[in-house]
Amino acid sequence: MYAIVKTGGKQYKVAAGGVIIVEKIEGERDDSVELTEVLMISGDDGAMQVGAPTVAGAKVIARIIEQGKNKKINGFTYKPKKNIHHRYGHRQKHTKLHIQSIES
Numbered sequence: 781m782y783a784i785v786k787t788g789g790k791q792y793k794v795a796a797g798g799v800i801i802v803e804k805i806e807g808e809r810d811d812s813v814e815l816t817e818v819l820m821i822s823g824d825d826g827a828m829q830v831g832a833p834t835v836a837g838a839k840v841i842a843r844i845i846e847q848g849k850n851k852k853i854n855g856f857t858y859k860p861k862k863n864i865h866h867r868y869g870h871r872q873k874h875t876k877l878h879i880q881s882i883e884s
Contacts, residue, residue, distance in 0.1 A: 781824050783882045785840050786817040794840055794879045804873040807844050813877065815840040821884050829884060838884045842877040849873055 782795040788803025805813055818838035821829045829835050849871040857866040 781882055782822050783818050783838070783840055784820040785815045786819055786834075787815055791819065794842075794882070796879055796881055798879045799845065799876060800879065801874050801876050803875070804847065805844070805875045805877075807847075807875075809844055809846060811844050812880075813842045813844060815842060818882075818884075821882065835884065838882075840882050841880045843880055845876040845878050847873070847875055 782793055785792050785794050787805070790803070792800050792802065794800055807813060816834075816839045818835045818840060819831050819833065821835055821838055823829075829838070831838070850873075851871070853870045853872075855868045855870070857868075858864070
């Protein structure tokens with residue numbers, strides 16, 4: 781059984797017992813999180829429930845494993861003949877989730 785879940789503007793395929801890394805979700809380590817934007821659920825027998833746009837009453841229960849940051853992205857802006865240089869860096873925050881169950 782698996783589901784397609786939308787969180788942080790992205791879609792993820794999740795299955796019970798799996799681990800995914802998503803955009804930052806508020807919460808502490810070992811907190812339980814409900815992902816309610818379930819776009820599709822596929823059962824063990826192959827039957828699919830497709831939402832319009834979401835499946836009514838479906839949710840995915842997950843536990844926060846860790847909060848962290850991705851690798852640093854370095855950027856550089858340069859304008860020729862103007863002596864303008866700008867260097868910047870960015871580290872996007874993420875949350876690692878352990879999927880506990882899929883409920884429909």
